[in-house]
């Protein structure tokens with residue numbers, strides 16, 4: 569059973585403006601993105617992953633990262649994360665007053681090569697100068713471990729491999745490490761097995777879990793994560809961002825589904841679910857293209873969850 573007593577809260581990290589929009593073929597104005605991020609912060613999230621400073625040619629959906637970060641009204645107490653892949657991205661991020669940075673690596677060399685053209689070790693070589701300068705500027709750092717429960721290229725991923733990368737990210741100076749089920753194949757037993765190892769060797773209070781609902785198991789995996797001691801979970805408003813490996817299938821766990829489940833289980837999040845739904849409705853109303861990656865597990869924002 570989940571412990572529903574006491575002051576324990578779950579932190580939900582809202583990744584829709586970055587991880588969601590990056591994977592959607594929507595045309596969204598900078599102004600609409602800014603309003604979306606502001607609405608999410610107003611809804612009560614303490615962390616919003618706002619944008620990415622990757623090469624604009626590679627991810628044109630987020631090419632306006634500089635303007636977005638400069639334009640948002642920053643709410644006190646809210647952390648606005650931005651993805652930074654290299655020193656060029658860091659230059660842009662720092663110029664836009666970013667103070668919380670996300671770094672991406674993978675649990676397998678095969679995925680790292682396909683995704684960013686480097687081995688896992690190669691990604692860490694890129695991170696080192698980024699982290700040094702980001703630390704000098706007082707930035708908060710989050711590391712991501714992609715394909716932690718299954719890889720589209722390497723197949724199964726042993727938990728020891730995830731542990732090794734997560735350990736290295738903490739050693740590098742990450743304040744938090746988010747362990748991601750990028751292809752949505754994780755099973756609750758896998759989550760439990762990994763967290764049993766993590767409990768021995770990692771600061772569990774600085775671990776986040778990032779589940780995809782591709783196989784419909786995201787909520788079960790969250791429950792396994794809570795049982796294993798994790799209190800930080802990523803989710804994407806409206807389920808934005810389909811599965812990059814299964815067209816038209818759900819990707820990111822929808823924030824609304826997560827909030828409904830957490831509420832059912834008696835956990836506090838401090839987040840207003842209706843305000844999240846309104847933020848998604850407003851974003852969709854402002855879009856210039858058709859949304860094409862909506863999966864069946866994602867409830868329409870203005871309809872009941874279940």
Ligand code: MG
Nearest residue numbers: 587778780820
């Ligand atoms: Mg994701």
